[in-house]
Amino acid sequence: MQKSGNQPRPIPAPLEQPIIASDRVPANVGGEQLTETQLWQLLDEVKDPEVPVVSVVELGIVRSIQWLDNQLQVAVTPTYSGCPATELIEQQIAAALMQAGIRDPQVTRVLNPAWTTDWISDSGREKLRAYGIAPPQGSASKMTLLGHAEQISCPHCGSSHTEQVSEFGSTACKALYRCIDCLEPFDYFKCI
Numbered sequence: 795m796q797k798s799g800n801q802p803r804p805i806p807a808p809l810e811q812p813i814i815a816s817d818r819v820p821a822n823v824g825g826e827q828l829t830e831t832q833l834w835q836l837l838d839e840v841k842d843p844e845v846p847v848v849s850v851v852e853l854g855i856v857r858s859i860q861w862l863d864n865q866l867q868v869a870v871t872p873t874y875s876g877c878p879a880t881e882l883i884e885q886q887i888a889a890a891l892m893q894a895g896i897r898d899p900q901v902t903r904v905l906n907p908a909w910t911t912d913w914i915s916d917s918g919r920e921k922l923r924a925y926g927i928a929p930p931q932g933s934a935s936k937m938t939l940l941g942h943a944e945q946i947s948c949p950h951c952g953s954s955h956t957e958q959v960s961e962f963g964s965t966a967c968k969a970l971y972r973c974i975d976c977l978e979p980f981d982y983f984k985c986i
């Protein structure tokens with residue numbers, strides 16, 4: 795038996811159609827077959843530009859997805875009004891959906907009810923901590939009752955012996971803290 799290993803590989807014929815969807819592509823090429831679970835999994839691949847380990851789904855930014863007249867509607871609530879990353883997040887969500895074959899998805903910004911840190915999922919909180927950002931502690935509603943007396947745990951060593959350095963960290967929605975035990979500075983995702 796002869797080995798075919800030394801034979802030159804056939805050169806693939808050029809594609810007749812460009813892979814990139816054109817205007818002639820019918821609506822929702824394959825995309826309409828995605829289940830709701832698959833759509834959520836798809837959006838779970840879209841990461842927060844400010845904290846690239848956490849997805850927009852884990853942050854609770856994506857509020858709902860639904861089909862309306864053959865168009866996929868995605869409701870997005872920014873973490874706080876005026877968050878500069880919101881527009882980029884909306885673009886990335888639309889891009890991810892279009893890449894999956896959904897044509898012209900509509901991403902709508904919903905400001906009411908306002909986003910709260912309570913909407914961050916458990917896996918999202920865990921990833922924030924692993925990334926070196928202290929996740930919001932307790933719930934936003936409790937914070938209102940208790941004020942700011944709560945101690946923030948260091949995401950590096952777990953010590954609750956920490957102090958606030960500045961009300962604003964790397965972004966406006968985070969505060970800058972420092973651990974008194976391990977001396978590491980860290981961002982705290984403020985409870986809102």
Ligand SMILES: [Zn+2]
Nearest residue numbers: 948951973976
């Ligand atoms: Zn520490």
